[in-house]
Amino acid sequence: MRWTIKPIPAPEAIKRLSEELKVEPLIAHLLLQRGITNYDEAKRFFRPELTHLHDPFLMKDMQKAVDRIEVAMANGENVLVYGDYDVDGTTAVALLASFLRESYPNVATYIPDRYTEGYGISLKGIDFASDNDFSLIIALDCGIKAVEQVNYAKEKSIDFIICDHHRPGDTLPDAAAVLDPKQDDCTYPYKELCGCGVGFKLIQALSTKWGKGTEDLIAYLDLVATAIAADIVPITGENRILTYFGLQVINSQPRPGIKAIIDQIKKKRLTVTDVVFIIAPRINAAGRMKHAEHAVNLLIEQNLKSAQSLAKEIEVFNAERKNLDQEITDEALQQIEDNNEKERFTSVVYKEHWHKGVIGIVASRLTETHYRPTLVFTKSGDKLAASARSVKGFDVYNALEACADCIEQFGGHKYAAGLTLLEEQYQTFKQQFEEVVANTIDRNLLQPEISVDARIQLSDITPKLMRILHQFAPFGPGNMTPVFMAEGIQDTGYAKGVGEDEKHLKISAYQNGSSAIGGIGFNLGHKLNVVKNKKRFDAVFSLDENEWNGSVSLQLKLRDIR
Missing domain, CATH: 3.90.1640.30 (inorganic pyrophosphatase (n-terminal core))
Known part of the structure; x- marks a missing residue:
């Protein structure tokens, strides 16, 4: 994972907004990163109204x-x-x-x-x-x-x-x-x-x-x-x-x-x-x-x-979809392995029997695994149809446009698109798409990025902070859940792998004598050694609430550790 710290707003802007809204500097910092610079904009952000919709x-x-x-x-x-x-x-x-x-x-x-x-x-x-x-x-x-x-x-x-x-x-x-x-x-x-x-x-x-x-x-x-x-x-x-x-x-x-x-x-x-x-x-x-x-x-x-x-x-359809999705993903990953294509800048795979209804999901899964602009093809009538998915920061629609001479029809967005082409064009297209991506993609985009909003101390994490962060919701592109980074933290000795095959990591962290706070890292079980024996480590996380036996406690939702 590539950790990137978002640009830090100017200290005087943080101070001014913090005083105007009567909030902690950290909250002002997060609001400024979202383009909110004054009381009126903050009010519209925290208290949306239907009257704010355009004519x-x-x-x-x-x-x-x-x-x-x-x-x-x-x-x-x-x-x-x-x-x-x-x-x-x-x-x-x-x-x-x-x-x-x-x-x-x-x-x-x-x-x-x-x-x-x-x-x-x-x-x-x-x-x-x-x-x-x-x-x-x-x-x-x-x-x-x-x-x-x-x-x-x-x-x-x-x-x-x-x-x-x-x-x-x-x-x-x-x-x-x-x-x-x-x-x-x-x-x-x-x-x-x-x-x-x-x-x-x-x-x-x-x-x-x-x-x-x-x-x-x-x-x-x-x-x-x-x-x-x-x-x-x-x-x-x-x-x-x-x-x-x-x-x-x-x-x-x-x-x-x-x-x-x-x-x-x-x-x-x-x-x-x-x-x-x-x-x-x-x-x-x-x-x-x-x-x-x-x-x-x-x-x-x-x-x-x-x-x-x-x-x-519909629940029955969804269960069928899940099974097919898993089966085709496994076959597609094997095809990439068999063809020694891991070093390419793109993942392009094809089998004529793959179910057209799930190739979009499979393309997303392959992108998560190999982190490359990805196309999954299947046979559709007398043509091939594909779903395309991209990595953050790369416009796959523009890349397809550059290959238009090989394509019958295409449409979509920056990160997701669909296309059809003639079967005899498949190999030509595959090579052309690889060349276009290789010549235009920033190499950094081929490594998954975690975008960090702010460095904080574990002592900054309080129920009051959590209550305010709840009001930042709904979260999604353009307003993602705030992600924090804390450095030089240690585990109390509690750390362990949990879940099937211990693939998740559970910790209890403290920093410079602060109170301990629990943390869960999904799919981070392989990093248990990083935190064992009270070794110091850095962590990137969002904040979460853990409900257990009727009581609620704050916890770190770990994204990565090093």
């Missing part, structure tokens, strides 16, 4: 989108809400379809089949709309590059409204409205919304037009928070506000579908991390193993008993 009509084409939906409703048109098959897409479809159905009955949903239609807007989906007399399709979390598909729909007298957050291509689709804050000429103040977030801005605009307020939309925020967490977008600005209130809904009054998932896992209070690792994989499992319509049905279901039955089905 949805600031988004390019929002008025056009609202007008087209109102025309459809006035004329009794059939409206098809169309979305991608991942968490962002399915939550967005559930959100918009549920909202429209409150005041208009002629609304149906459509999610493309991952295997027969692939990512984005499909001609099959448009044919379905045409055959069933839909004259308006609202596409969510996809469509920004669907120029040909939208033209095809136009020939069949079907209009499109596109709500996307991916980067646009050179030509925009000829749609009735294109909502995407990443358009160069869109002056919307916040650019990092996910697909469901753009869908939320649309229902916020409709709600405003119909004389209602944002507070009337709170019940939809469990869907928005789930999408933000799952899509790994920055939890800053509007995303932070939406997640803050969305988590409150998840933990107090979630919709029946989300409640049914939570009831199965029996966890009391969910954080963003819990949403990412507990709720999101289950919603995703439907599209990976069967069909994502199962997830949409769960999320729009209003009866708890029916939702529980749907959640049980």
Whole structure:
């Protein structure tokens, strides 16, 4: 692990903010690192309000989108809400379809089949709309590059409204409205919304037009928070506000579908991390193993008993997904080993039988293991399809763009993308991708980094500090859990390996005569020798609370030691 200390704010800035907010210098230090420089900004950070959300009509084409939906409703048109098959897409479809159905009955949903239609807007989906007399399709979390598909729909007298957050291509689709804050000429103040977030801005605009307020939309925020967490977008600005209130809904009054998932896992209070690792994989499992319509049905279901039955089905899909994911990861790691590819700058693997629904997860696992930009390919019809994942700081989307002459189709983000290519292009692409990455990547990025917010003394760790840190949540990209470093600490003699094969490390640490504090280091059992016999060591950690037999104590959640 590479330990990097974040830039330390100027001492006079820390002193000024500390005095203005009446907080410890450490808290002022952490706030300044997050761009918070005065009382008003701190108040907005610690006390988000729905009134802080931007006016949805600031988004390019929002008025056009609202007008087209109102025309459809006035004329009794059939409206098809169309979305991608991942968490962002399915939550967005559930959100918009549920909202429209409150005041208009002629609304149906459509999610493309991952295997027969692939990512984005499909001609099959448009044919379905045409055959069933839909004259308006609202596409969510996809469509920004669907120029040909939208033209095809136009020939069949079907209009499109596109709500996307991916980067646009050179030509925009000829749609009735294109909502995407990443358009160069869109002056919307916040650019990092996910697909469901753009869908939320649309229902916020409709709600405003119909004389209602944002507070009337709170019940939809469990869907928005789930999408933000799952899509790994920055939890800053509007995303932070939406997640803050969305988590409150998840933990107090979630919709029946989300409640049914939570009831199965029996966890009391969910954080963003819990949403990412507990709720999101289950919603995703439907599209990976069967069909994502199962997830949409769960999320729009209003009866708890029916939702529980749907959640049980999805739990089975998730168990299947876990088994496949493990099996393919093992095979992929073996392939890298067999081909002696550990010294390469990239990991690119392929087997035609690998399940298309889990190659994205496998790509993430390989990136965690070998820490290289990674692509996992499988056979999809007469082509190869791949999921790409990247390491922190390297834009895999740009790298794929540099290999565009070998690729049939691609799309995505800086750290995650998908593509298809012809089988005969695989070896050429593999070599070209390796060359592009080798020529452009900073070698430091090939070693995992722990970013440290501040050096502290163990004596600085108090219940009061923990209470304030709780208020920094929700955590995520752009506002990660604060990570600290303490130097020259020792174990009391308690240190031991725990868990299966003693792969985790448990310690009791003190520093210069301070009181001892417990610590747990997951997957750090192999470093037991570093702390034994009261040897001095440095540690990087976040702070955590350990509940045991009804009592709560502070503990270090160790990230690394040396």
